Amino acid sequence: MDNEQTITPMTEAEERTDTQVFGFWLYLMTDLIIFGVLFAVYFVLRGATFGGPASYDLFSLRSALAETIVLLTSSFTCGLALVAAQRGKANQTIGWLAATFALGAAFLALELTELSRFVATGASPERSAFLSAFFTLVGTHGLHIGVGLLWIAVAIVQVRLRGLTAGTRSKLTRFALFWHFLDIVWIFIFSTVYLYGII
Amino acid sequence: MKFTLRAYIIGFVASLALTLAAAWLVWIHVSSGHAAFSHSFLYAAVLTLAVVQLFVQLVFFMHLAGESGPRWRLSAFVSTAGIIVIVIAGAIWIMGHLNYNMMASPAQMESYIQSQDGF
Numbered sequence: 564m565d566n567e568q569t570i571t572p573m574t575e576a577e578e579r580t581d582t583q584v585f586g587f588w589l590y591l592m593t594d595l596i597i598f599g600v601l602f603a604v605y606f607v608l609r610g611a612t613f614g615g616p617a618s619y620d621l622f623s624l625r626s627a628l629a630e631t632i633v634l635l636t637s638s639f640t641c642g643l644a645l646v647a648a649q650r651g652k653a654n655q656t657i658g659w660l661a662a663t664f665a666l667g668a669a670f671l672a673l674e675l676t677e678l679s680r681f682v683a684t685g686a687s688p689e690r691s692a693f694l695s696a697f698f699t700l701v702g703t704h705g706l707h708i709g710v711g712l713l714w715i716a717v718a719i720v721q722v723r724l725r726g727l728t729a730g731t732r733s734k735l736t737r738f739a740l741f742w743h744f745l746d747i748v749w750i751f752i753f754s755t756v757y758l759y760g761i762i
Numbered sequence: 763m764k765f766t767l768r769a770y771i772i773g774f775v776a777s778l779a780l781t782l783a784a785a786w787l788v789w790i791h792v793s794s795g796h797a798a799f800s801h802s803f804l805y806a807a808v809l810t811l812a813v814v815q816l817f818v819q820l821v822f823f824m825h826l827a828g829e830s831g832p833r834w835r836l837s838a839f840v841s842t843a844g845i846i847v848i849v850i851a852g853a854i855w856i857m858g859h860l861n862y863n864m865m866a867s868p869a870q871m872e873s874y875i876q877s878q879d880g881f
Contacts, residue, residue, distance in 0.1 A: 596846065599845070599850060600849060613872070628785045635774070638819075642769075643770060646767050739823075750781070750812055750816065751816075754808050
């Protein structure tokens with residue numbers, strides 16, 4: 564519990580950040596609907612393998628779990644970057660952002676390795692409706708991670724050049740929401756696509 | 763918004779535990795030759811663990827509980843979640859019935875489509 568919650572009027576910069584964060588939150592909610600619809604498509608088509616490989620032929624618990632833990636850890640280091648930014652420590656912030664970038668890139672590399680292994684064994688998106696839906700869902704998530712990586716790189720440069728101003732901090736807050744959001748989406752991919760797929 | 767180290771550590775440890783618990787359940791089931799649990803129990807358990815983790819991350823990572831004043835972010839999230847539940851549950855429900863009512867048995871359907879040499 565926060566016991567020192569004194570009621571002070573927000574400064575102009577804080578109020579601006581608050582509005583920006585809310586606007587960004589609304590974007591995340593619409594993005595969530597995109598993922599929701601892709602999940603619906605996947606659940607409807609997951610049995611439609613057309614004689615091709617099914618989920619239990621392809622998915623491996625080990626690689627899905629590795630991807631999940633890497634992404635979860637990157638979500639944590641992203642939070643640590645925010646804590647460092649709040650304390651006004653620019654170098655620490657950059658360090659945690661770099662760690663987030665490295666883990667995010669490792670996640671994307673693991674995912675691309677897995678997907679290219681699927682394609683190499685003939686389980687490409689055009690093989691069956693199940694695989695089309697799977698590649699669309701996981702690919703859309705991967706694309707978001709790619710955009711997030713670009714965003715981290717830009718954020719690192721901005722913090723280095725401008726320091727931790729109200730502006731860069733507000734951007735970091737929004738980036739963190741984006742990154743945690745992608746982790747939450749991945750948790751559902753891990754649970755209802757990968758784990759359900761091998762049960 | 764205030765970001766505390768403690769919240770992130772709690773969120774991270776809890777998320778890790780929930781992820782490992784779900785993976786462990788499925789691993790036991792698969793390594794026992796799909797005999798350890800009933801499938802409906804596993805589906806429900808894995809989904810429950812994921813939903814618990816959703817709330818853990820919303821509270822500890824996305825600070826949804828720490829909003830002051832009118833809870834705009836929370837209300838936007840609740841309405842979005844409502845839409846998603848309707849879309850996903852509705853799609854599974856309706857498409858399942860269409861499948862059931864309009865097709866021959868899946869095996870017959872498969873051989874029919876394959877005999878037509880694809881589309």
